[in-house]
Amino acid sequence: MREVVDVRALVTTNNPFRLVSTKLLSYFSPKAFVGWQSPMQLQKLPDPTLPAQDWLVAKTRLCGLCGSDYKQVFMNGRVDNPMTSMISWPQVLGQEVVGEVIRTGDDVSAHRIGERVLLNPWLSCVTRGLPPCEFCQQGKLAQCLNFSAGHIERGIHQGNSSSATGGFAEQVPGHESQWFTIPDAISDEEAVLDDPFSVSFHAILKPPPPEHGTVLVYGCGTLGLLAIAILQVMHPTVTILAAARYDHQAKLATQLGAHLVLPHHPTRNLIHRIAEETGSSLNEPWVGLPMLNGGVDAVYDTVSSAETMEVDLRVTRSFGTMVIIGVEPAKTFEWTPLYFKEISIIGSNGFGIEEFEGQRKHAMEWYFDFIEHRALDVTLIITYHYAMRDYRSAFMTCYNQGKSSAVKVLFNNFS
Numbered sequence: 001m002r003e004v005v006d007v008r009a010l011v012t013t014n015n016p017f018r019l020v021s022t023k024l025l026s027y028f029s030p031k032a033f034v035g036w037q038s039p040m041q042l043q044k045l046p047d048p049t050l051p052a053q054d055w056l057v058a059k060t061r062l063c064g065l066c067g068s069d070y071k072q073v074f075m076n077g078r079v080d081n082p083m084t085s086m087i088s089w090p091q092v093l094g095q096e097v098v099g100e101v102i103r104t105g106d107d108v109s110a111h112r113i114g115e116r117v118l119l120n121p122w123l124s125c126v127t128r129g130l131p132p133c134e135f136c137q138q139g140k141l142a143q144c145l146n147f148s149a150g151h152i153e154r155g156i157h158q159g160n161s162s163s164a165t166g167g168f169a170e171q172v173p174g175h176e177s178q179w180f181t182i183p184d185a186i187s188d189e190e191a192v193l194d195d196p197f198s199v200s201f202h203a204i205l206k207p208p209p210p211e212h213g214t215v216l217v218y219g220c221g222t223l224g225l226l227a228i229a230i231l232q233v234m235h236p237t238v239t240i241l242a243a244a245r246y247d248h249q250a251k252l253a254t255q256l257g258a259h260l261v262l263p264h265h266p267t268r269n270l271i272h273r274i275a276e277e278t279g280s281s282l283n284e285p286w287v288g289l290p291m292l293n294g295g296v297d298a299v300y301d302t303v304s305s306a307e308t309m310e311v312d313l314r315v316t317r318s319f320g321t322m323v324i325i326g327v328e329p330a331k332t333f334e335w336t337p338l339y340f341k342e343i344s345i346i347g348s349n350g351f352g353i354e355e356f357e358g359q360r361k362h363a364m365e366w367y368f369d370f371i372e373h374r375a376l377d378v379t380l381i382i383t384y385h386y387a388m389r390d391y392r393s394a395f396m397t398c399y400n401q402g403k404s405s406a407v408k409v410l411f412n413n414f415s
């Protein structure tokens with residue numbers, strides 16, 4: 001029998017008392033979201049149990065704090081969001097994981113012990129011991145039809161299934177196919193950005209912008225900045241406009257290849273500046289925001305709030321594309337240009353096997369390719385490292401990004 005050891009983990013529960021008291025206290029201070037009563041607490045857990053013998057366990061070396069993690073911690077969502085039906089509790093969040101293999105199931109080669117690995121967090125058919133569904137067969141792993149089936153609890157990716165805990169812990173379990181071996185030439189800090197790279201890469205492929213076209217990247221957090229860097233490498237003839245909230249984001253956007261970075265507010269000015277840059281005239285309504293007669297070929301909207309989508313529709317040209325990468329609580333907005341300009345709105349969720357230049361590879365392997373053969377370097381977006389025991393400071397650094405100039409925040413010590 002294997003000796004069970006305790007490991008430290010940030011455990012999140014759906015305890016109603018903790019949820020309600022945290023929400024109420026947050027009206028007095030946002031620190032309540034990570035306070036003594038909050039749903040997320042540092043605890044000791046037994047080390048991970050393998051759901052099947054083709055799983056392995058990695059010791060965590062780095063874990064990024066993802067937008068989806070802090071949206072959950074800061075309760076930025078609605079209870080009628082259908083995603084609530086696709087997750088299980090308790091959870092250990094964190095899906096941007098670099099680790100080292102320390103234990104393997106009987107069906108995994110023991111040679112993997114000691115390997116430096118990167119987690120593909122999607123909990124699609126193969127990880128659940130199921131034959132691939134129609135979407136998994138096509139490599140569309142984020143659209144798997146079996147997120148509630150098989151031998152692990154419901155959840156779409158590591159961190160939101162109670163049996164596939166994430167990287168806010170000393171150890172992380174995963175199916176052997178989820179762990180990519182990290183090439184020696186790639187550092188831990190480069191590797192830990194692979195998950196958000198893959199999200200942005202997937203978005204830009206659906207569809208790619210026309211050569212010599214003009215695009216808007218809306219939002220310059222991690223996903224927006226990575227979208228800019230990827231566009232610059234993949235489509236050097238395309239003019240990249242960016243809309244940023246903070247000065248530190250604008251500076252990074254320029255360093256990563258944006259041709260012009262505009263302030264996100266006021267939205268009227270943003271629309272006017274995009275009209276100037278695209279040589280478009282403005283159609284002014286009786287009230288509200290103008291619509292461009294022309295505009296950008298595509299918007300990659302990494303915010304996807306009612307406000308940004310209202311602007312997207314006004315600055316996208318006829319037959320252009322809006323790619324929706326983020327999620328914000330729903331609100332109403334004026335959307336007539338959608339029908340009038342025959343704009344396509346495309347949702348973009350996660351990543352899987354991606355086709356680029358006639359080759360099909362997992363998005364995470366494309367990132368390795370971009371680093372090794374296309375000179376991509378995006379590590380300048382890593383702004384803070386914290387020990388996991390200082391998680392309260394780490395999350396508040398994200399929350400106060402205007403003051404802290406945070407972009408990507410990492411946990412680098414789990415003891």
Ligand SMILES: [Zn+2]
Pocket residue numbers: 124125126132133134135136137143144145146
């Ligand atoms: Zn599937």
